Amino acid sequence: xxxxxxxxxxxxxxxxxxxxxxxxxxxxxxxxxxxxxxxxxxxxxxxxxxxxxxxxxxxxxxxxxxxxxxxxxxxxxxxxxxxxxxxxxxxxxxxxxxxxxxxxxxxxxxxxxxxxxxxxxxxxxxxxxxxxxxxxxxxxxxxxxxxxxxxxxxxxxxxxxxxxxxxxxxxxxxxxxxxxxxxxxxxxxxxxxxxxxxxxxxxxxxxxxxxxxxxxxxxxxxxxxxxxxxxxxxxxxxxxxxxxxx
Amino acid sequence: xxxxxxxxxxxxxxxxxxxxxxxxxxxxxxxxxxxxxxxxxxxxxxxxxxxxxxxxxxxxxxxxxxxxxxxxxxxxxxxxxxxxxxxxxxxxxxxxxxxxxxxxxxxxxxxxxxxxxxxxxxxxxxxxxxxxxxxxxxxxxxxxxxxxxxxxxxxxxxxxxxxxxxxxxxxxxxxxxxxxxxxxxxxxxxxxxxxxxxxxxxxxxxxxxxxxxxxxxxxxxxxxxxxxxxxxxxxxxxxxxxxxxxxxxxxxxxxxxxxxxxxxxxxxxxxxxxxxxxxxxxxxxxxxxxxxxxxxxxxxxxxxxxxxxxxxxxxxxxxxxxxxxxxxxxxxxxxxxxxxxxxxxxxxxxxxxxxxxxxxxxxxxxxxxxxxxxxxxxxxxxxxxxxxxxxxxxxxxxxxxxxxxxxxxxxxxxxxxxxxxxxxxxxxxxxxxxxxxxxxxxxxxxxxxxxxxxxxxxxxxxxxxxxxxxxxxxxxxxxxxxxxxxxxxxxxxxxxxxxxxxxxxxxxxxxxxxx
Numbered sequence: 067x068x069x070x071x072x073x074x075x076x077x078x079x080x081x082x083x084x085x086x087x088x089x090x091x092x093x094x095x096x097x098x099x100x101x102x103x104x105x106x107x108x109x110x111x112x113x114x115x116x117x118x119x120x121x122x123x124x125x126x127x128x129x130x131x132x133x134x135x136x137x138x139x140x141x142x143x144x145x146x147x148x149x150x151x152x153x154x155x156x157x158x159x160x161x162x163x164x165x166x167x168x169x170x171x172x173x174x175x176x177x178x179x180x181x182x183x184x185x186x187x188x189x190x191x192x193x194x195x196x197x198x199x200x201x202x203x204x205x206x207x208x209x210x211x212x213x214x215x216x217x218x219x220x221x222x223x224x225x226x227x228x229x230x231x232x233x234x235x236x237x238x239x240x241x242x243x244x245x246x247x248x249x250x251x252x253x254x255x256x257x258x259x260x261x262x263x264x265x266x267x268x269x270x271x272x273x274x275x276x277x278x279x280x281x282x283x284x285x286x287x288x289x290x291x292x293x294x295x296x297x298x299x300x301x302x303x304x305x306x307x308x309x310x311x312x
Numbered sequence: 313x314x315x316x317x318x319x320x321x322x323x324x325x326x327x328x329x330x331x332x333x334x335x336x337x338x339x340x341x342x343x344x345x346x347x348x349x350x351x352x353x354x355x356x357x358x359x360x361x362x363x364x365x366x367x368x369x370x371x372x373x374x375x376x377x378x379x380x381x382x383x384x385x386x387x388x389x390x391x392x393x394x395x396x397x398x399x400x401x402x403x404x405x406x407x408x409x410x411x412x413x414x415x416x417x418x419x420x421x422x423x424x425x426x427x428x429x430x431x432x433x434x435x436x437x438x439x440x441x442x443x444x445x446x447x448x449x450x451x452x453x454x455x456x457x458x459x460x461x462x463x464x465x466x467x468x469x470x471x472x473x474x475x476x477x478x479x480x481x482x483x484x485x486x487x488x489x490x491x492x493x494x495x496x497x498x499x500x501x502x503x504x505x506x507x508x509x510x511x512x513x514x515x516x517x518x519x520x521x522x523x524x525x526x527x528x529x530x531x532x533x534x535x536x537x538x539x540x541x542x543x544x545x546x547x548x549x550x551x552x553x554x555x556x557x558x559x560x561x562x563x564x565x566x567x568x569x570x571x572x573x574x575x576x577x578x579x580x581x582x583x584x585x586x587x588x589x590x591x592x593x594x595x596x597x598x599x600x601x602x603x604x605x606x607x608x609x610x611x612x613x614x615x616x617x618x619x620x621x622x623x624x625x626x627x628x629x630x631x632x633x634x635x636x637x638x639x640x641x642x643x644x645x646x647x648x649x650x651x652x653x654x655x656x657x658x659x660x661x662x663x664x665x666x667x668x669x670x671x672x673x674x675x676x677x678x679x680x681x682x683x684x685x686x687x688x689x690x691x692x693x694x695x696x697x698x699x700x701x702x703x704x705x706x707x708x709x710x711x712x713x714x715x716x717x718x719x720x721x722x723x724x725x726x727x728x729x730x731x732x733x734x735x736x737x738x739x740x741x742x743x744x745x746x747x748x749x750x751x752x753x754x755x756x757x758x759x760x761x762x763x764x765x766x767x768x769x770x771x772x773x774x775x776x777x778x779x780x781x782x783x784x785x786x787x788x789x790x791x792x793x794x795x796x797x798x799x800x801x802x803x804x805x806x807x808x809x810x811x812x813x814x815x816x817x818x819x820x821x822x823x824x825x826x827x
Contacts, residue, residue, distance in 0.1 A: 119735055141737070143735060148732070148736055153732070156732075157726055158750050
């Protein structure tokens with residue numbers, strides 16, 4: 067099976083800071099891969115190279131086997147769903163218009179239907195929410211709208227950059243379960259960045275542990291749990307269990 | 313963007329048309345400086361020219377020597393009353409001399425040589441600086457001569473016109489010639505100087521020897537016992553263009569030598585103290601000199617200051633006030649529109665290329681720190697006087713708030729929304745149009761509102777370069793110490809500022825609600 071997303075020997079530095087070092091990773095169709103690591107491990111940089119928000123200094127980023135550098139950045143971004151940590155909803159637009167944004171940019175005629183479907187999918191009753199402004203929503207509702215916006219144009223790939231990181235624990239758990247259900251229905255290729263190992267265990271088909279711009283371990287959740295490849299991964303697991311028990 | 317350029321061109325054409333309407337087949341432009349005697353002399357010049365069949369355009373109250381002379385030198389105006397001493401010291405920058413004949417001949421020669429500007433023969437009186445104190449002060453401190461101030465100066469608080477404080481034949485020269493040091497020196501407008509002295513707020517002022525107020529407040533003029541002040545003979549000063557018009561020169565020359573110092577003091581008193589309109593005093597004097605026939609009806613209708621209250625005066629003047637208000641709105645509206653058309657796209661452009669942004673905005677900010685009068689004076693050699701330079705100056709003053717708010721508003725607009733919008737495939741242009749601009753709109757509107765309110769206030773200064781507007785009665789009222797006249801300009805200007813602020817406030821809220 068060909069990889070939908072692939073990074074081959076990718077490096078990126080910001081001045082003297084090394085974000086990615088000769089890193090390679092592959093994501094198969096309909097898989098959910100979770101990138102996990104501490105701040106500065108390069109996980110967001112890697113994620114953002116798949117919609118060309120980041121251009122690597124060396125190596126290749128492939129989308130469906132095509133070098134991303136050869137694709138039109140605007141076109142690419144319209145085809146890839148994206149959810150930033152802070153939601154990034156346009157505060158002056160209604161929920162409906164926010165969710166319709168990508169279908170509108172792509173010139174899709176049925177964008178109202180697509181928006182209704184996407185809102186229903188993330189658990190927001192369209193008739194109740196479509197006219198509201200982002201300022202009239204709770205933090206959790208805003209992130210649900212952000213997920214709906216990413217899904218509305220029915221992309222093949224969705225990128226999520228710590229999508230639930232800024233929410234309180236209870237809301238976060240709600241959204242994690244909701245997103246797991248959505249994944250069950252859509253089978254969409256998913257790349258998700260988090261620093262929460264329990265979120266990774268809940269959502270991932272595969273977990274990629276990153277450290278200082280390199281892959282520390284790339285494995286299925288049970289493999290990771292049973293056979294941590296390094297001391298670093300082991301410590302990460304111990305810490306996550308501590309959090310889970312607490 | 314293209315629309316903006318089109319609008320800009322329209323404005324320029326409009327401004328140029330207004331300018332041309334002022335400039336072609338033009339009448340004789342008679343101007344004055346902003347104090348009572350200058351108004352009165354200019355009005356006499358104007359009525360005399362009209363009686364001899366000339367068309368006259370009055371531009372009274374031009375800023376000060378700097379503005380009036382620059383306007384004359386470039387033929388933006390044709391004639392205004394000037395004083396030989398001022399010409400010698402303030403304009404030519406020569407050494408003072410005490411012989412009136414010699415001074416007149418020197419300025420006559422030098423003005424013709426350097427500027428091609430002509431002095432007509434003197435009108436017949438001198439109006440020199442008169443350093444004055446209250447009678448009680450003079451008696452208490454035994455003051456009679458300026459040389460007495462060497463010992464008593466440190467006890468006295470001086471209130472002087474800004475002009476006098478700065479010019480070499482004013483305070484700096486006086487201090488040197490008599491060895492005077494005052495306890496304190498405050499810059500005061502001519503209009504408030506006398507009241508401040510009478511009220512005891514200050515102890516000593518610079519007046520003019522022909523001022524009507526000197527008698528009214530029973531002031532004592534200290535004798536210039538070392539002949540420091542040069543002779544200040546009043547005369548008509550003619551522009552290069554006017555100097556060649558022999559018929560007009562002949563008409564104005566009829567007044568030469570006819571106005572003595574006692575006559576002038578009495579005329580000034582009628583205007584400044586009795587509050588009789590300048591036009592009426594001028595008409596009566598020309599008639600009694602046998603230069604004109606009976607005063608025309610329009611000069612006789614106005615009532616004296618004692619005649620009516622402020623409200624009645626405002627009501628009587630309603631048509632003038634309306635006309636001036638419309639001119640004021642034109643000045644504010646056109647300059648503000650121009651500033652919006654330029655500053656808005658420029659702010660957006662700067663946001664794209666942020667490297668240069670701060671330096672450009674700071675450069676525009678420096679314009680804001682220039683004193684308005686200085687900027688207006690600076691424009692005269694380039695653009696003459698009247699509406700065009702006023703529009704340009706007001707335009708320049710309006711740029712900064714709009715530019716700064718546009719740039720900052722667009723730059724700082726919801727960063728999360730901006731980065732998400734481009735991450736989901738909006739082009740930079742779409743991000744600007746659908747995200748940055750709508751989110752910055754309230755901030756931009758606030759900038760426009762600030763600019764508009766400042767503009768309404770600053771536009772009153774346009775009167776000093778003959779652009780009209782509500783500054784006209786303010787400047788004239790200040791010069792003539794006529795409170796009602798000041799109010800007839802200041803009240804509508806204040807109301808206009810409130811109205812503009814209120815209207816734009818409504819727009820701002822509408823824009824905010826939308827975005």
